[in-house]
Amino acid sequence: MSNKQRPVLKLNKPATPPAPPKGKPARPAAGKGTPYQGGKPKEGAAGAPRGDGAKPFRAGGGRPDQAGAPYGADRPAPLRGERPAREDVPGKAPYRTERAERTDRPARDGASGNAPFRTERSDRPARSDAPYRTERGPRSDDAAGKPPYRTERTERAPRSDDGKAPYRAERTERTPRSDEGPFRAERFNRRDDASGSAPYRAHAVKANPPRTPDPAAAPVARRSEFNENGLRPSYHRDFKTAPQTSFNADVKPDSLAFALLGAAAAVVRVREGMALPQALAIVFNDTQATPQARGAIQDIAYRAMRKLGWSDALVGIMAPKAPEPMVGALLACALPLMMKDADGSEAYSQFTVVDQTVTAAGAHPDTARAKSMMNAVLRRFQRERKELLETLEGNSVAQWNYPQWWIDAVITAYPKDWQAVLAAGNEAPPLTLRVNARRATVADYLNTLEEAGIAATQVGRYAVRLAKPVGVHQIPGFDDGVVSVQDAGAQLAAPLLDVQNGMRVLDACAAPGGKTCHILELADVDMTALDADAKRLERVGENLQRLGFSAQLQPAEAQHDSWWDGKLFDRIVADVPCTASGIVRRHPDIRWLRRKSDTLQLATLSREILDNLWKMLAPNGKLLFVTCSLWPQESEAQAAVFAVRHGATRLDAPGQLLPTGGAEQNHDGLYYALFQKDA
Numbered sequence: 001m002s003n004k005q006r007p008v009l010k011l012n013k014p015a016t017p018p019a020p021p022k023g024k025p026a027r028p029a030a031g032k033g034t035p036y037q038g039g040k041p042k043e044g045a046a047g048a049p050r051g052d053g054a055k056p057f058r059a060g061g062g063r064p065d066q067a068g069a070p071y072g073a074d075r076p077a078p079l080r081g082e083r084p085a086r087e088d089v090p091g092k093a094p095y096r097t098e099r100a101e102r103t104d105r106p107a108r109d110g111a112s113g114n115a116p117f118r119t120e121r122s123d124r125p126a127r128s129d130a131p132y133r134t135e136r137g138p139r140s141d142d143a144a145g146k147p148p149y150r151t152e153r154t155e156r157a158p159r160s161d162d163g164k165a166p167y168r169a170e171r172t173e174r175t176p177r178s179d180e181g182p183f184r185a186e187r188f189n190r191r192d193d194a195s196g197s198a199p200y201r202a203h204a205v206k207a208n209p210p211r212t213p214d215p216a217a218a219p220v221a222r223r224s225e226f227n228e229n230g231l232r233p234s235y236h237r238d239f240k241t242a243p244q245t246s247f248n249a250d251v252k253p254d255s256l257a258f259a260l261l262g263a264a265a266a267v268v269r270v271r272e273g274m275a276l277p278q279a280l281a282i283v284f285n286d287t288q289a290t291p292q293a294r295g296a297i298q299d300i301a302y303r304a305m306r307k308l309g310w311s312d313a314l315v316g317i318m319a320p321k322a323p324e325p326m327v328g329a330l331l332a333c334a335l336p337l338m339m340k341d342a343d344g345s346e347a348y349s350q351f352t353v354v355d356q357t358v359t360a361a362g363a364h365p366d367t368a369r370a371k372s373m374m375n376a377v378l379r380r381f382q383r384e385r386k387e388l389l390e391t392l393e394g395n396s397v398a399q400w401n402y403p404q405w406w407i408d409a410v411i412t413a414y415p416k417d418w419q420a421v422l423a424a425g426n427e428a429p430p431l432t433l434r435v436n437a438r439r440a441t442v443a444d445y446l447n448t449l450e451e452a453g454i455a456a457t458q459v460g461r462y463a464v465r466l467a468k469p470v471g472v473h474q475i476p477g478f479d480d481g482v483v484s485v486q487d488a489g490a491q492l493a494a495p496l497l498d499v500q501n502g503m504r505v506l507d508a509c510a511a512p513g514g515k516t517c518h519i520l521e522l523a524d525v526d527m528t529a530l531d532a533d534a535k536r537l538e539r540v541g542e543n544l545q546r547l548g549f550s551a552q553l554q555p556a557e558a559q560h561d562s563w564w565d566g567k568l569f570d571r572i573v574a575d576v577p578c579t580a581s582g583i584v585r586r587h588p589d590i591r592w593l594r595r596k597s598d599t600l601q602l603a604t605l606s607r608e609i610l611d612n613l614w615k616m617l618a619p620n621g622k623l624l625f626v627t628c629s630l631w632p633q634e635s636e637a638q639a640a641v642f643a644v645r646h647g648a649t650r651l652d653a654p655g656q657l658l659p660t661g662g663a664e665q666n667h668d669g670l671y672y673a674l675f676q677k678d679a
């Protein structure tokens with residue numbers, strides 16, 4: 001049976017990719033920021049080649065050198081100098097010019113150049129906090145040194161939700177509009193002018209200068225609106241905008257500052273619940289980053305994910321209170337860059353990291369006010385590194401960089417190996433290839449690699465691991481289908497199934513098609529590749545095409561049978577959706593995105609899938625149950641009850657592959673169980 005036809009996608013047309021946000025400002029012209037020092041990210045330092053079992057790297061989310069069509073490659077970069085300097089742009093960044101105007105005021109605590117609103121309060125008693133602290137909204141725990149207006153607000157019975165209501169009531173009185181007072185309308189107008197940047201705060205104060213009525217003349221109920229100077233207190237510190245993750249800062253697109261801001265925007269999105277590859281794709285699109293900048297952004301973001309517990313703990317020690325999202329994310333990106341890699345090298349010099357982080361902070365509206373705080377934190381880390389790191393001893397989240405529930409779950413499941421498992425999950429994954437048995441032997445292919453000057457070793461029947469990752473298109477034979485990228489552990493699936501020519505095979509959770517393609521490399525089978533995600537299923541089609549195979553592509557849910565034609569399958573692969581806790585080294589964001597309760601939910605879905613597929617299996621047929629999870633509830637416990645429920649015969653299979661690293665176990669944490677249906 002020939003497998004050379006083109007693959008067929010039966011249903012759903014691919015969805016149109018989302019349009020870029022409207023009205024996005026053009027990328028700023030070259031501005032501040034010094035270029036990279038050692039700017040190119042270390043090869044392979046970032047995450048993940050596309051492998052099987054992985055969440056998709058949507059466009060641009062792959063390794064810097066492996067991603068598909070580069071973002072921005074087909075879009076000409078804006079000309080330098082296309083935009084006038086910020087100071088010349090009306091409505092742009094007034095906080096800078098504003099500060100310049102106010103140079104005559106005395107600097108506070110050495111933090112000159114603070115935002116203008118301070119002058120309103122300049123005569124109130126200095127607080128003991130660091131200057132940046134005063135820039136934030138009032139905190140309930142700030143008992144000492146509270147400025148008078150806070151007390152007043154409390155007296156005026158604020159709304160129960162956020163305690164910020166009083167000024168609203170005031171505004172309502174002064175405006176015919178029912179929803180927004182003039183202050184607010186002003187803000188919105190300014191915001192349009194300022195292309196989404198933050199300066200409306202300063203403008204709002206200018207446009208509505210504090211009135212100085214005679215407090216005695218004010219109605220008693222409103223007298224407390226004014227402080228001892230007769231000035232109405234300003235509430236603009238209370239406004240919290242959503243993080244401006246799409247803001248295009250005025251820094252050089254080839255600077256580390258640019259890459260840090262891009263990575264920080266991605267980290268903010270991950271903290272909001274988005275997968276990192278998706279977050280990076282949005283950042284690349286927003287910033288129109290060059291391929292080199294994309295590589296740097298991705299590298300920094302992946303490092304940040306692998307050290308997030310550590311950097312959060314450090315910031316917790318050094319910053320007096322929890323930073324705003326972009327501030328915290330920028331620190332989470334910068335701090336790991338100040339540590340040496342395992343091989344003793346460092347991606348950037350420490351000086352560059354501090355300098356560029358501060359430049360980045362000053363160029364973004366969400367971080368500009370925290371610039372001096374960030375400078376202080378990074379310099380303190382430089383100075384007191386040893387003592388600070390000692391302080392973290394005993395903090396397991398900081399030490400292992402996983403949520404505590406995750407650490408506990410690994411200890412419970414693998415009391416002997418938990419440290420090796422956790423440590424291996426923090427390593428960058430190797431690049432492992434699967435040699436297409438129809439096209440070459442492993443020995444032949446190793447020769448080809450050697451001729452190309454690429455060092456590699458055989459690590460499985462079809463598996464070859466490169467000593468150093470390279471871009472997929474630089475891998476000899478990749479584009480021609482001689483090899484594919486697939487983790488060594490994942491390469492065990494197809495041989496376990498013992499497929500023979502002419503068999504009818506179902507890959508029930510197929511995308512991106514690693515196991516589908518491997519099966520087709522071993523035998524001429526009638527393959528159905530099913531996946532609930534039609535978009536991901538397209539990647540199966542692409543892989544089949546590259547390798548010259550065909551299959552029926554079926555976008556459908558495996559727990560349902562409406563798609564099934566009633567003909568039994570000889571072999572079924574159920575590589576079910578799971579927590580993906582076994583592939584964290586490829587996807588270091590997963591640990592921060594998952595919740596403990598996800599395990600139970602996903603185990604329920606996979607039970608439904610297994611039960612549904614079992615009825616589609618022919619007598620004597622085999623069903624291979626696969627997860628990329630470390631949690632027994634999703635894997636062995638599931639397999640055990642499944643076998644009992646259906647009277648299935650269990651055949652030899654590897655069970656849980658522990659990803660403990662080292663030469664032998666340098667693979668993902670997969671689980672395999674094989675069942676046979678009695679005749």
Ligand SMILES: C[S@@+](CC[C@H](N)C(=O)[O-])C[C@H]1O[C@@H](n2cnc3c(N)ncnc32)[C@H](O)[C@@H]1O
Nearest residue numbers: 052053509511512513514515532557558575577
């Ligand atoms: C672990 S990945 C599969 C990896 C794939 N077998 C390979 O080797 O390349 C799990 C896949 O299950 C798909 N999926 C999730 N829920 C599903 C469902 N209810 N039915 C079918 N597929 C589902 C996901 O879209 C994802 O592509």
